[in-house]
Amino acid sequence: MSILDSKIPDGPLAEKWSKHKASIKLVNPANRKKLDVIVVGSGAAGASAAASIAELGYNVKVFAFQDSSRRAHSIASQGGINATKNYKNDADSDYRLFYDMIKGGDFRAREANVYRCAEVSNSVIDQFTAQGVPFAREYSGYLANRSFGGVQVSRTFYAQGQTGQQCTIAAYQALMRQIHEGKAKMYNRCNMLDIVVKDGKARGIIAKNIETGEIERYSAHAVVLATGGFGTVYYLSTLAINSNGSAALAAYKKGAFLANPSLAQIHPTSIPKLNEYQSKLTLMSESLRNDGRVWVPKEKGDKRKPNDIPEEERDYYLERRYPAFGNLVPRDVASRAAKERCDAGYGAGETGLSVYLDFKDAIQKQGEKTISDKYGTLFDLYNKVTETNPYKEPMRIYPASHYTMGGLWVDYNLMTTIPGLYAIGESNFSDHGANRLGASSLLQCAADGYFILPVTIADYLADEIRTPTIPTDTPEFEEAEKAVKERLNKLISLNGTKTITSFHKRLGNILWDNSSMVRSEKSLKKALQLVNELEKEFWSDVKVPGSINEFNQELDRAGRVADFFELASLIIIDALNREESCGAHFREEYQTEEGEPKRNDEKFQYVAAWEYQGESKPPKLHKEELKFENVKVVQRSYK
């Protein structure tokens, strides 16, 4: 059934990557400057890949829809980045990080890729430090670490609550240096709308110049997507409001398989939705659960202020249910537990849709100064959004759409099923299985961008050294450009009665209610029908103002929302297919007596990779069977 070849190298797990590096094809430095590489997206993965590939001598073109590469949403990553330095002497190792990620992902990630991610983690910290990331230090001057959810060691490096900003800016600066040296070129405010495939290989992209509206063609010997996740499909999410799934969908429709699209992370600690006008949700880093204790009142519907509720009337439900990991259970577990308490009527706040995250004990024990040193920027952010002071009163938090574990299917070289098309960082599926552990997203982005892709892309480009610059006046570019223009024209010409945002909100509500933290066959089937109906309504009644050949933010937004409909259907189809619960994918029908996810390894220990079959045809499923040769597949327990 499967035509998927993951190209995992032979040999023992710990030797695969070094063996692969030793046997992979190379491109002679003199030949590299004849080869063009397009990188779409400029966050932690895109910028680090673009800079590193340019350093090697290839010609790199980088595309971002924002006004600068530095805006990418990796910048909002807060709590930290994992590495196996074992500076804390707590018996950490590559194997342990690998094991934590595999277990955290509920045995739905690919062993070899995850191990490699752990294996290069120390180099990532070295690289960022060398590039000037001010990681937190102890008074001794040595690097500091903290702990994160789902693990029992301290391996997370951090820069207050702005680790992502500091790391992303370091990668951005490395890219700016390559631009200065003429090895890379940046295309800001340039929105990729399609991928051009010629003779079965990715050869370029069609992009819209956001300022002028012009549709432009760009060619290359290889195309790299570093376009992030599509958690904004839920409308409200912790992502930037322009984050989208259009690149992933474009690749899918050109033949790249999309893997596990339903595996989406609902992060447990977001500031709750405060009102109807809200355009996004603000995350509170998981690192806060190092010192914050999560609780709800023991009494249903208790409307007292949190500080008025005495200790014995508080239910620290994570510590109660999961004594071994307590407040540091993985995200999927923490989110479901919060939802369970709120649904049962114990939620805090006016709406009853929040739980407390309390720092009283930590401040008492460690002092306000220490807490402020660790989380000052996060406390300030919370204060700004909610106008309450978390040093004095517990935070209120609730789960929110955050991260996409699923994504474009890639092999060990990070290449999709389209030769010459790569996907790195959050845009691929490979490292986080059914649930991502905290502080491993920045790690994966930097691992892919700095250390993995620059090596593996040579294996493909080595066979391209005789291919001259790819011309853009070929039928493939013409057709792709024509299709892009037709769609934009269609969107503009609809001239309906409803705004794009109103459709996006309604789509988000359908998914949130029927296909988020808890799903069932019934809710998913209902969601699929509602999404299809809404999609039809969108294509007959949406109003897109303005014209094509101008700066038109609404038109850009319309294209993204149109794509969200197709992605939403795919998410639901994948969730329906996976008749088990694993990690963040919780099907009501499949749970243990204690309400934990119940996997079905016999039937579903595989990656579901979906192939596009044409408009309004159901996608075709391909299975990559997951083999676990280095861990024992067990029922995940954090008790």
Add this chain to the structure above:
Amino acid sequence: MKLKLKIWRQKNRNSKGKFEIYDLDNVSEEMTFLEMLDYLNSKLILEDKEPVAFDSDCREGICGMCGLYINGRTHGPEKEVTTCQLSMKAFKDRSTITVEPWRSKAFPVIKDLVVDRTSFDQLIQAGGYISADTGAAPEANSIIIKKETVDRAFDAGICIGCGACVATCKNASAMLFVGSKVTQLALLPQGKAEATIRAISMVAKMDELGFGNCTNTGACEAECPKGISISNIAKLNREYLYAKIQD
């Protein structure tokens, strides 16, 4: 709330702009400033009028994409917030709010409230980095750095590149932006080797791009949404002077 909005409208780079007045009813004080503009735009769209173009992305004060000149203040009247974090509680019912783009020769207006800030990227390209090639880094703990030093580097490094410092400066100087980057990297042992050349190149580029000179009025520090200290400019001046003496 009922508001009168006086908003700068400009079709593109080459056209002349002007203010337009919009009356907006039923604004909730729970909205953020940008959600208020979203709301205005949804009304304009349904009335077949052109929505107001403005930039924003993360909407949590970290990406630096947003930035409006509101009632004569960059990012509006509140201290240490970006436009996206500005609450409508900061405004009175029945007031008039004037909204303009950043005004600076180095930040040309692209449309309405959207400006071109690529000059900031060009400043970083001129030397705002440590030239550490991928793979060449030593073991991270082989570089011991005092906690206070790293904390100071972090405080300088939290710049979000929004451009408020330039927009608020009467000389349109980029000294706080450049100063914070030069300071962050010069404080760290990893960045010391290039400290001299970095300061000289970035200052030269700043002049070339049409940013003005610093006359120490301190407006940049007062308006910086991240509260970056003007002492970073003093540090830049020291680095620059030292570099010139060595020259």
